[in-house]
Amino acid sequence: MTGESDSGSRFIVDEMLGRLAKWLRAIGYDAVYHNGGGDSALVQRALEEDRMILTKDSHLVKRKLARKSLLIKSDRPRDQLRQVVRELGLDVRSRMFTRCLICNRELVSIGKEDIRDRVPIYTYLTQDKFYRCPNCRRVYWPGTHKDSMLEVISSIIA
DSSP, X not given: OBSOOOTTOEEEEOTTOHHHHHHHHHTXXXXXXXXXXXXXXXXXXXXXXXXXXXXXXXXGGGSTTOOSEEEOOOSSHHHHHHHHHHHHTOOOSTTTTOBOTTTOOXXXXXXXXXXXXXXXXXXXXXXXXXXXXXXXXXXXXXXXXXXXXXXXXXXXXX
């Protein structure tokens, strides 16, 4: 690893790490996915947006301008997340499920009455808390998918 990190980190992940970006978002971190445009564009965006680069490309982390970067060792997303959490000392509890898994924006609370036609009827009848992405409009609620993700996250931080 080069550079320093803290719990307020913002990340940019290369095109080989799309699933890692989703897991970082699940634990509440700002993680953009860089798909295409090459290494120079990735490094430039990281510098402009003050983001740490997460990559599997050992040549990329050797670039002088890629001073805030972490070389990801595993091909398995769970192991990748475990490495990032441990090596950077990330807080995985305080911001869990506060970002859109798709587009990375912070979620906003939305009233139950405002999403009646946007979720399955069973979900509407059994859930009380709903969140919406202000960008892509995706609606989230604490269902069984959250429990499954919590199990994975718990195993990673154990």
